[in-house]
Amino acid sequence: MKRNPPDICRARRQAVLKDLRGIPLLLRSAPEVLRNGDVHYTYRQDSNFHYLCGFDEPEAILLAVPEGRGHRTILFVRPRDKAREVWDGKRAGPAGAKRTYGADEAHEVADFWKVFGELTRDWEALAWSLAVDPAFDARLMALFGARLTNRPRKNQGIPAIVDPRPVIWARRQIKGPEEVELLQEAARISCEGHRVAMALAEPGMYEYEVQAELEAVFRRNGAPRVGYDSIVASGPNACTLHYVENSRRIRSGDLLLIDAAAEYGHYSADITRTFPVRGRFSPAQRAVYEAVLRCQKKCVEAIKPGNTVQKITELSQREITKGLLQLGLLKKGTLAAHMKKRSFAKYYMHGLGHWLGMDVHDCGPYQNPDASWIGLKPGMVMTVEPGIYIPADDRAAPPELRGIGVRIEDDVLVTRSGHRVLTADVPKEVADVEALTAG
Ligand code: GLY
Ligand code: MN
Ligand code: MN
Numbered sequence: 001m002k003r004n005p006p007d008i009c010r011a012r013r014q015a016v017l018k019d020l021r022g023i024p025l026l027l028r029s030a031p032e033v034l035r036n037g038d039v040h041y042t043y044r045q046d047s048n049f050h051y052l053c054g055f056d057e058p059e060a061i062l063l064a065v066p067e068g069r070g071h072r073t074i075l076f077v078r079p080r081d082k083a084r085e086v087w088d089g090k091r092a093g094p095a096g097a098k099r100t101y102g103a104d105e106a107h108e109v110a111d112f113w114k115v116f117g118e119l120t121r122d123w124e125a126l127a128w129s130l131a132v133d134p135a136f137d138a139r140l141m142a143l144f145g146a147r148l149t150n151r152p153r154k155n156q157g158i159p160a161i162v163d164p165r166p167v168i169w170a171r172r173q174i175k176g177p178e179e180v181e182l183l184q185e186a187a188r189i190s191c192e193g194h195r196v197a198m199a200l201a202e203p204g205m206y207e208y209e210v211q212a213e214l215e216a217v218f219r220r221n222g223a224p225r226v227g228y229d230s231i232v233a234s235g236p237n238a239c240t241l242h243y244v245e246n247s248r249r250i251r252s253g254d255l256l257l258i259d260a261a262a263e264y265g266h267y268s269a270d271i272t273r274t275f276p277v278r279g280r281f282s283p284a285q286r287a288v289y290e291a292v293l294r295c296q297k298k299c300v301e302a303i304k305p306g307n308t309v310q311k312i313t314e315l316s317q318r319e320i321t322k323g324l325l326q327l328g329l330l331k332k333g334t335l336a337a338h339m340k341k342r343s344f345a346k347y348y349m350h351g352l353g354h355w356l357g358m359d360v361h362d363c364g365p366y367q368n369p370d371a372s373w374i375g376l377k378p379g380m381v382m383t384v385e386p387g388i389y390i391p392a393d394d395r396a397a398p399p400e401l402r403g404i405g406v407r408i409e410d411d412v413l414v415t416r417s418g419h420r421v422l423t424a425d426v427p428k429e430v431a432d433v434e435a436l437t438a439g
Contacts, residue, residue, distance in 0.1 A: 004054030006102030008178055012171065013052050013064045014071060019167040022066045023125040026116075027052060027164070028136070029060040042225065047358035048168050050266050055101045057091060059109050063116070074119075075103040076112045117143055120159065127164035166365075172357060173364030174379035179357070180413060182265035183381060184422050186227070187411055190261040190269040191425035193217035197232075198426075198436045201277050203252040207232040210256070211246050218262035227268025228360045230260035236392040238274065238405025241350060250277055255285055257405055261360070268360045270383050271423050272409035275433045284400040286430065288388050291323025293428060295386045296408045299352060303412050303419040308373035309366055309382065313352040316386045320348045323388065328398050347390060353383035356411050376414045381422070385409030 017025060030046035045056040053062050053075065061076040080093035094106035107115050120126065120143075130137055144158035175183065193214040201210050211232045218226060229244040237243045238257035250256060254277050261269035274289065276282075281289055295316055302312045321344045324330040330343050338344070355362035362381075367373055376382075387407030390397050411422040427433050 004050065005178075006054065006100075008176070009052060009054045010073070010102055013073065015171055016052065016164065016168055017064060017066050017071050019171065020127050020162065020164060023127045023162055024066065024123065025052075025062070025064040025127045025164050027062045027064075027129075028133070029055070029058050031133075032058045044225070045266070047172075047266065047363075048165070051168070051172060051358065053101060053103075055092070055097065061109060061112055063119070065119070072104045073102065074105045074107070074115075075101065076107050076109040076115070079108045079110075113139065113143065120144075121147075122156075123159045124156075125160040125162060127162045127167075129163055129165055130161055165363075169363035170365070172362070173355060174377060175357060175381055175413070176379070179267065180379075180381075182267040183269065183357070183411070183413075186223070186262050186264035186267050187269040187271070187422040188425065189218055189221040189223050189264060190271050191423055192221065193260065193262065194258060194271055194273050194426040195436065197258055198273065198275050198433070199439060201250065201256050201275075201437070202439075203250055203254070203277055205250050207234055207237070207246040207248050207250060207256075210250075210258070211260070214258065214260055221262070221264075223262035223264050225263050227261045227263040227270060231258065231272075232260070233257045233405070234277070236403035236405070238407075239389040239391050239403070241389070252277070253279070253282065255281075255289075255404065255406065257407060259407065259409065266358050268356070268358070269411055269423060270356055270360050270385075270409060271411065271426060272385055272387075272407045273426055273428065273433070274406045274408065275437050278437060278439060280434050281430065282400075284398075285404055285406075287327055288323075288390070288401065288404050288406050289430065291320070291327060292386055292388050292406045292408050293430075295319035295323065296384055296410070296428075299384045299386065300410060300412055300419065300421060303376065303382070303384070303414060305377055305414060305416065305418075306375050308375055309352070310373040312384075316352040316384075317342075317344050317348070320344045320386055320388060324348075327388075327401060329388075329390065329396075329401065347388050348386060349389070350385075350387070353385050353409075356381045356383050378414050378416045380414045381411060382414075383409055383411055 029049050033041045035041045059078050063074040065072045075097040077097045078091050097103045097106035196217050197210050197214040211230050232246045233243040234250040234256045235254040256277050257274040259272040261271050299312050299316050321338050355364045389405040390401045392403035413420045
């Protein structure tokens with residue numbers, strides 16, 4: 001399992017504390033969630049927690065306290081427990097938290113309130129995400145509140161609580177080289193899965209069979225899980241944007257839209273390809289596909305420092321509108337008039353893309369506090385995923401276009417000189433796609 005090096009996590013914590021102007025940071029691990037009976041959902045650490053300390057067990061608490069020119073890292077973790085470890089696997093315990101994860105101090109999590117209460121006696125501020133776990137907040141407020149009533153003569157209020165998430169999200173928005181490496185590996189594995197799926201999908205197979213083959217490639221390459229539920233949508237199912245049932249039998253002449261990717265080292269890729277199943281695009285399918293492809297390539301080309309997601313989104317809407325006019329899906333009216341009316345939204349109803357990182361829809365703002373759009377900077381990663389979806393029952397559409405859904409999605413890193421496509425290893429040009437799907 002890929003682990004975050006402790007020195008990198010320490011540098012990240014230091015950067016976040018600097019952005020918080022020296023306010024101590026309190027962060028908790030993701031909770032375990034019961035699925036049914038005695039079964040839990042597969043545990044995945046909270047992305048912020050993993051980013052800042054790399055400790056991936058549940059029931060953990062991180063406290064990072066500025067100290068001199070650096071900070072003191074205190075981890076509260078589950079104790080070693082031979083009996084429990086027989087069932088659930090090895091725990092680091094406080095000693096392991098120090099040895100392996102670079103904590104300066106570590107305690108059993110059961111001692112948290114005692115240690116925290118003593119530590120925070122004179123604190124004036126704390127960075128903590130309120131309103132995520134009201135029960136924890138209540139305990140925190142009770143601790144601080146009791147202190148206030150017990151010591152009124154010190155004229156000291158309860159610590160000011162500052163939400164650390166915007167600061168952490170802004171840091172996570174710019175990926176360091178070690179993060180790009182993990183994203184690139186997630187992308188490499190995902191590309192391989194897509195290529196395998198394109199080559200093996202056949203009429204008569206069920207969508208879930210293709211899903212199984214695709215996800216087997218991810219797992220075989222060391223990806224512990226998918227970055228999000230795989231969408232394997234044949235024929236008209238492609239028009240359901242988050243179709244994850246994957247239960248239809250694929251028919252001859254169908255297009256197959258696959259939106260799927262692996263997570264690796266807690267980073268997720270996000271790839272969509274749409275291809276004819278064992279054969280060639282029909283003229284109607286090809287016309288829609290080429291309209292989306294032209295748009296997608298232009299948008300990728302527009303990615304460079306200084307440009308904004310909003311401008312590139314507008315470019316995509318313009319290109320899709322041109323395509324819709326050519327396809328006869330929009331009639332009467334100029335390009336400008338249709339842009340003004342946002343006519344494209346009937347067939348292109350989602351945005352151009354989103355930030356990508358540890359979360360598939362990754363954190364980080366799109367706009368500045370003054371509502372202007374954030375300029376792209378080197379180290380940002382975004383998806384570019386325009387599409388055209390023509391419902392099967394759209395009587396306004398030419399009959400041969402009905403039920404066609406096409407999306408093409410790549411992951412793009414902003415570099416100093418422009419951009420780098422992380423997902424270039426899966427074909428998208430018509431000839432290349434047809435060569436691969438021919439088997
Ligand atoms: N796979 C989710 C998305 O493309 O946003
Ligand atoms: Mn996406
Ligand atoms: Mn996607």
